[in-house]
Amino acid sequence: MTEILHVQSLQDGFGESFSQPFNVPRCILLVDDSASVLESLKRALEGVAGWRVGGEALNGREAIAEAAALQPDLAILDFSMPVMNGQDAARELSSTMARLPLVIFTTFHTPEIKRQAISSGCSRVVAKTQISELIAAVHQIFDNVA
Amino acid sequence: LIRKPLPDGFRKGKKQKVSAKVAVLLPLPPTAELEAQVMNEHQPLALMSQETEARQQAGTQAGQSDEIFRLLVESVKDYAIFLLDVEGKVLTWNQGAERIKGYRAHEIIGRHFSQFYPPEAVESKWPDRELEIAKKEGRFTDEGLRVRKDGTTFWAHVVITALRDAQGVLKGFSKVTRDLTERQELEERTRKLNKELRNRVNQLQETQRQVELRTLELQKLSSDLMRVQDDERRKISRTLHDELGQELTSLKIELDLQNSALDGKRLVPAIEAAQRSLSKVRNLSYLLHPPLLEESGLLPALHWYFDGLEKRSELHVNFDYKPLPFPRLPRDLETTVFRIIQEALTNVYRHSGSEDARIDLNQTADRLTIRIRDFGKGISSTASAAGVGISGMKERLRQLNGEFKISRAEPGTMVEANIPLIDTLTEVSF
Numbered sequence: 001m002t003e004i005l006h007v008q009s010l011q012d013g014f015g016e017s018f019s020q021p022f023n024v025p026r027c028i029l030l031v032d033d034s035a036s037v038l039e040s041l042k043r044a045l046e047g048v049a050g051w052r053v054g055g056e057a058l059n060g061r062e063a064i065a066e067a068a069a070l071q072p073d074l075a076i077l078d079f080s081m082p083v084m085n086g087q088d089a090a091r092e093l094s095s096t097m098a099r100l101p102l103v104i105f106t107t108f109h110t111p112e113i114k115r116q117a118i119s120s121g122c123s124r125v126v127a128k129t130q131i132s133e134l135i136a137a138v139h140q141i142f143d144n145v146a
Numbered sequence: 147l148i149r150k151p152l153p154d155g156f157r158k159g160k161k162q163k164v165s166a167k168v169a170v171l172l173p174l175p176p177t178a179e180l181e182a183q184v185m186n187e188h189q190p191l192a193l194m195s196q197e198t199e200a201r202q203q204a205g206t207q208a209g210q211s212d213e214i215f216r217l218l219v220e221s222v223k224d225y226a227i228f229l230l231d232v233e234g235k236v237l238t239w240n241q242g243a244e245r246i247k248g249y250r251a252h253e254i255i256g257r258h259f260s261q262f263y264p265p266e267a268v269e270s271k272w273p274d275r276e277l278e279i280a281k282k283e284g285r286f287t288d289e290g291l292r293v294r295k296d297g298t299t300f301w302a303h304v305v306i307t308a309l310r311d312a313q314g315v316l317k318g319f320s321k322v323t324r325d326l327t328e329r330q331e332l333e334e335r336t337r338k339l340n341k342e343l344r345n346r347v348n349q350l351q352e353t354q355r356q357v358e359l360r361t362l363e364l365q366k367l368s369s370d371l372m373r374v375q376d377d378e379r380r381k382i383s384r385t386l387h388d389e390l391g392q393e394l395t396s397l398k399i400e401l402d403l404q405n406s407a408l409d410g411k412r413l414v415p416a417i418e419a420a421q422r423s424l425s426k427v428r429n430l431s432y433l434l435h436p437p438l439l440e441e442s443g444l445l446p447a448l449h450w451y452f453d454g455l456e457k458r459s460e461l462h463v464n465f466d467y468k469p470l471p472f473p474r475l476p477r478d479l480e481t482t483v484f485r486i487i488q489e490a491l492t493n494v495y496r497h498s499g500s501e502d503a504r505i506d507l508n509q510t511a512d513r514l515t516i517r518i519r520d521f522g523k524g525i526s527s528t529a530s531a532a533g534v535g536i537s538g539m540k541e542r543l544r545q546l547n548g549e550f551k552i553s554r555a556e557p558g559t560m561v562e563a564n565i566p567l568i569d570t571l572t573e574v575s576f
Contacts, residue, residue: 034392
């Protein structure tokens, strides 16, 4: 774990010094326990010019490892997943990779879930079926970062 | 027999205390032959008879009362009362003796009284021993088996008294025998009844134990049933949500994508159909078992449920909870609380006619209290007794040693559930 953190911080440093040249696509980590949803979401997100889905994970635990290796520009997490859910993964990621923007993508779009997700370090909470809202949210985040 | 003049030799032993009493014991003679025998052989009898006769001859009142006494003894039917000579031969016989032992007077007078004993008692010389003791101690009392003329036996109470004259010379014995067979039978019957009673009591206790055991088994079964039902619902709910739900989500996203690639209109009906299917699958899954309950806990699950219910029913739910933030609880407890609120709100929605429901959830160190109140028309007594939902709530609470109360709240109905937490937290595992 300490080793990973070490590598991570090195990579973090790299990421910053080269911070997003215009022609390099934005790298998104996509996390959902359903392969079908992953597939559809990937197609939807990669349909947007300048975005690419650099990595995929099937649960929160995998997402944390993948995020460390991939150093994405943004992670989209399903709320409800086996092994480790999106909220718990978000909590851990927000402390180990503080600059990584996190979006929770959930079926359970209630104020309570939203409150919980935000408190665990997510920037945005979006209803799962509203693909246009998701794209809008990601746009907004990238715009703010840029 | 008795009234006959006595030989000279028998006259001198007169005057004794026993005489008056013993004289009356004398029965009428059975035969002339025996009569003579007795006269010759049995001093005491002769002695007493002599006195009796003397009195009778004197024509005294005493003589008359002796006669009455004689008749009295003679006619006693419940006791065998008779005299034995010093050797143990039967001298007199009364009706009781005949009834109890079966011999007519002429059949037994002059015979040795060992006749009344079982062979083994005779062999061991028990009858003689009885006389010995009576002779020595004045009296002998015993209970034991005696033999009737027909060979059958009966249980007898026997008193043998030695009869002595004024000089202390043994003259014979009186023997009073009582047939205790009936008492014996009663005692035996009482013993049997007591034994039966003990058996019945034991059986009853055993039955009661069985009933208690079965009740426990039933309770366990019912608790298992609830658990199995919850597990099954959870599985079906998961399958619906995670498999079918995700596929429909994927379909919806694909349709969205295609639609925006086209004119943004043509696929709208298809997108709406996919959305409706998705909503239905989610609702179904959610009603079977809220996935949020396990992942995020009671509060998110409840909020989700209230949102859905408000949309479906236009029932406004006012929810208050303490403490803040609300902690995670053991799974069984969270499921129970959720199901109770779900059940109660379903009743509010279906039966109360109320537009508002108020829910208070309060957790303290040692208990959890849930209050669900509506402001509708109030529950009827039959509904409170028979409601399936209510019995389900009660059963769930019973498993957690909780209490359930339903009451009129003027207006409306108040449902209260109270769950002790110490028991629950130690007994229920995650």
